[in-house]
Amino acid sequence: MIEAELKARVHAPETVLRLVDERATGRAEVYQDTYYDTVAGTLDAEDRELRVRTVHGPDGTRSILSYKEPRIDEASGSKPEYETRVTDPDAVHAMLRGLGYVPAHAFEKRCRNYEFEAHGLAVLATLVRVPELDGTFLEIETQVKEQDDLQDALDAVRAVLAELGIAEDDLTTDTYTGAVRAQRSA
Numbered sequence: 607m608i609e610a611e612l613k614a615r616v617h618a619p620e621t622v623l624r625l626v627d628e629r630a631t632g633r634a635e636v637y638q639d640t641y642y643d644t645v646a647g648t649l650d651a652e653d654r655e656l657r658v659r660t661v662h663g664p665d666g667t668r669s670i671l672s673y674k675e676p677r678i679d680e681a682s683g684s685k686p687e688y689e690t691r692v693t694d695p696d697a698v699h700a701m702l703r704g705l706g707y708v709p710a711h712a713f714e715k716r717c718r719n720y721e722f723e724a725h726g727l728a729v730l731a732t733l734v735r736v737p738e739l740d741g742t743f744l745e746i747e748t749q750v751k752e753q754d755d756l757q758d759a760l761d762a763v764r765a766v767l768a769e770l771g772i773a774e775d776d777l778t779t780d781t782y783t784g785a786v787r788a789q790r791s792a
Contacts, residue, residue, distance in 0.1 A: 608678065609687045610759035611747035614767060614776040619733065619742040623718070625770050626731050630722040635663035637717060641783055642702050643710035653677055655685075656707065660695055669695035678753055682760055683779040711783045713738060724769075725762035731770075736782055738789050744772060 616622050626632070642656045643649040649656055653676035660669045668691060675686040692698045713736060720731040727748045734743040746763045750756055767777075 607687060607749045607751060608684060608753060608756055609747055610682070610684050610750050610756055610763055611745055612682055612760065612763050612767060613743055613745045613778055614772045615778060616733070616742040616744050616772070617776065618771065622744060622770050622772070623733060626720050626733070630720040632718045632720050633663060635661050635717050635719060637661055637715040639713060639715065640699070640709050641711040642707040644706065645708055647710070650710065656702070658692070658695055658698055658702070669698070671698055679756060679760070684756060684760065711786060713782065713786045715782065724766045727759060727762050729763070729766060731766070736786065738786050739782070744770065
């Protein structure tokens, strides 16, 4: 699957929260993300990602192993993505280390997730706060199977953002990993 996603800085979080609350019931979750790379940083250099995410939410805790290929759309940062749930995240961390990967970045995201239909697509809207970063972000994403469907999906995502009061100049392709790394080295 290809993750058709756009991320924006939110200047009026209360307004966006109210508007998205009108569409669906939100689910508060805390993500603990650990990104792995080779010692030489090969994955990052090739715009690939290998992540173990543990999600703590009202329905319990779940963990997900994700691999993302390089961007196929520079303007959005959209990437092919492969995910699978894992029942023993400690074992997955040990396996990745055993294969020679090292934890490159680990941080927490505090999220409020909303799932709804918009413009004929299943959409996930996530309001995000990263304790180490200033501000609130909004991610709107959907999944497509083929690269040929990506532009239509991104157009739908842009429409949802506009409906939530997010302007084009609020969009960012900055990554949380890059922003956290910059913050920690400042």
